[in-house]
Amino acid sequence: MKMLINVAETVVADALRGMAAAHPELTVDVENRVIVRRDAPVAGKVALVSGGGSGHEPLHGGFVGPGMLAAACPGEVFTSPVPDQMLRAAAAVDSGAGVLFVVKNYTGDVLNFDMAAELAEEEGIQVAKVLVDDDVAVRDSTFTAGRRGTGATLFVHKIAGAAADEGRPLEQVREIGHRVVERSGSFGVALSACSTPAKGSPTFDLPPGELELGVGIHGEPGRERRPMMTSREIADYAVDSVLGDLRPRGPVLLLVNGMGATPLLELYGFHAEVQRVLAERGVVTARVLVGNYVTSLDMAGASVTLCEADEEMLRLWDAPVRTPALRWGV
Template identity: 80%
Template sequence: MKMLINGAERVVADALRGMAEAHPGLAVDVDNRVITRSDAPVADKVALVSGGGSGHEPLHGGFVGPGMLDAACPGEVFTSPVPDQILRAATSVHGGRGVLFVVKNYTGDVLNFDMAAELAEDEGIEVAKVLVQDDVAVTDSLYTAGRRGTGGTLFVEKLAGAAAEEGAPLDRVAGLARRVADSSRSFGVALGAPSTPAKGGPTFDLPAGELEFGIGIHGEPGRERRAMTGAAEIADVSVAAVLDDLKPTGPLLVLVNGMGGTPLLELYGFHAEVRRALRERGAEVARTLVGNYVTSLDMAGCSVTVCQVDEELLRLWDAPVSTPALRWGR
């Protein structure tokens, strides 16, 4: 496999150095692996901190900035950040009104963010946590007890980030984040396996003529493998999976997400089929986002995430945001 890197042991540090050069609105601590808003800490504002293994960019570092996260902690590739790293992020952005940890449901992330929360509270920082577990494909996996956290994380970070930017208190921001997490569902499809820098090749074998429904963002097994088929059938299966589980009664935010190795030409075509499938099931779409937002290195594939919203959540979605990967209203 050919990769644009200097070596597997340097890939995360090199990426952080590149982020620092590209985005002056971020403060990037390469040695300690912490990305913060350059204006942090913001006084009298709830701070949002998230993180996880590298390889899912732009999640989470690409979502740091006004209207979203105050800090992100990138771990090694597909590996949780460590508690000291998370604590450093929390203390760096704490503005006096507490910190909300947004945690994807993977065992290492949950344990390390829990430990960091205890350490932060020992230092007098009030911490609340929200666990994102939106993947309907499987209940337990190689990395989790319960459902995996995937595309719904973006919705939680954006909507809770907007509420925090408006000055909402910690209990309100945390409650809203949990409501968004509870209202989000995701389903992913792999057309090919990701290649990690350490391995230098595919992490699992997926024959050329097959796809896998329900794959995880680390390449965890899904529900089933089938012969490769067209975008219409893939959309039908994905939309049915999320809607049958959520059973929405109101308008939806929809994320059609690329897994890192699928071009926008294909994603927009797939989005057309997703919208058709949603219309056929009577679902109302309020807002849509299409692109590579929650990726798995160079995996070919896609995922569909929906979140049921009301007028308040739509207003928060439309609120200004200024991050490297998500930007509007400013």
């Protein structure tokens, strides 16, 4: 596989150096692998900290800034960051109002963030956690006990981040983040496998002419493999899978997310089909985001995330945000 890298061993550090040069509004500690908004800590405000393996960009570092995260911890490719990173991030952004860890439900992430929370509390930093487990495709998988955390992570970052910016106390910020997770569901489809820099070849076998329904963001197996389907057929399957679990009774936030190698031409066409299915099922879309936000390196495919949003959640979604990957209202 051809990749725009120097050597696999430095790919994360090289990306962080490039991010630092592109975004002076961030403080990027390349050696310790921590990305922090430059004005942190913000007095009197709860600070959101998230992170996970690299390879899912712009998640998480691309969402650091006013209205979303105070800090992010990038691990090696598809590998959890370590507790020391999370502790450094928490210490760098805590203003005394507490820190909320937003954690995707993968075993390594959960264990390391829990350990970091214990270490932070020993240093007098109050910590709460929101666990994101929105993937409806499978109950248990290669890397998880329970559902995987995927696209709803972005919704938690944005909505809980806006609540923190309003100056709400830690428990209220945690509660609204948890509410977002409870009301969210996601389903992903892979048209091709991804290739990690270390391996240099596809991480799993997906024969030509087949797709994986319900794939995870690391290429974990989904529900089944089928011969290639049309965008219309994939939208029917993916949306019905989410609706069968979520059963929303009100308007929804919609994320149509690219897995990394799917062009916007295809994503917008897929979005049209997703909107068709939602309309046929009587589901009203309140807000929409289309693009590559929670990716899997060079995987071709897409995921659909729905969140049943009440008026408060919509107001927080619409609040100003200024990050490298998400920006409006400013």
